[in-house]
Amino acid sequence: MSTVSGMTTFVGGASGDWRVLSISPVKGEGLALVPHLAILDETAIVRATDSVTGASGVRWFLRGVRSYLRYVERAEKTRLDEASPPIGRPEATRAALIPIRKSAAWWDLPQDERRAIFETRSHHIADSMKYMPAVARRLYHARDLGEPFDFLTWFEFAPKDADLFEDLVRMLRSTEEWTFVEREVDIRVER
């Protein structure tokens, strides 16, 4: 995982490389339905700011930064680095953007108690690994930016692995960790 902290902006609106299939409120408030999703990196957003903010049809922006590892330990990192497929595989034409906000109760916990819930009891890393290399994943942090969500997770997979991805999502939502989620939206797209 790179530690480059460039900001990425996901733009829901009338244009973008990804066609939106569904936007489902999983917990809490949803997001406005839009036909397209555009993903702008730091350079692109600077170039695109005028046109994007002035464009008709833009309904929402979600911003996040790739950042450093908050829970992953060395042995897990080694296995993740080996098993993780890259973003942008030609066959991975389906994707999901899942923004999540966790509760104040979660953020008030010290590091060891969050780690215990996240991995020791919820197996977030170990169980997610079973879905590699079919599902590629990239995490963006948003909490310190004052965004409405704490994390944006981007998943990519081939259409043949769509059922497997549903399993992954169900697994993540059945954990103790997930009881701390107070807002989640599930955005499915294809290109």
Place this chain on the structure above:
Amino acid sequence: MSTVSGMTTFVGGASGDWRVLSISPVKGEGLALVPHLAILDETAIVRATDSVTGASGVRWFLRGVRSYLRYVERAEKTRLDEASPPIGRPEATRAALIPIRKSAAWWDLPQDERRAIFETRSHHIADSMKYMPAVARRLYHARDLGEPFDFLTWFEFAPKDADLFEDLVRMLRSTEEWTFVEREVDIRVER
């Protein structure tokens, strides 16, 4: 520690409640010398944006957010909460703002290895606790904001505890953790 993620902006310029005593580059590039430091919370910055950005004498802004605990464990949190003095004690008329950026090598480490350096080997929490309740401390996170520094730490103390504070700073700079610091500036102020 509160988990409210409101942004705080430290403004170096011609005005502000704190008079600058010194601005010393400890490692890497320093910051422009200014006579005053103003501290603006989220509400204030919105109100002050026009006047601040338009004001003569403003040389730099440093932004950060109070955020959740990255390394502190439950037992440490309990002791910290008991021992930590509040910000704003009337007798604490001296303060230091110490912005720090750590190296890519630090941020590439997984969580367990950063924790081992931070506390197991550098005793950051345990040794800092010896300086309480004389020195009050507030940490602001800035890395995910794309700021030039990763952290801004604000320390407050009474003039009679100035020597003690020098001990604290010396202690922090003698650790293994500090070998990962690639930029640090030490700004001393009084009100």
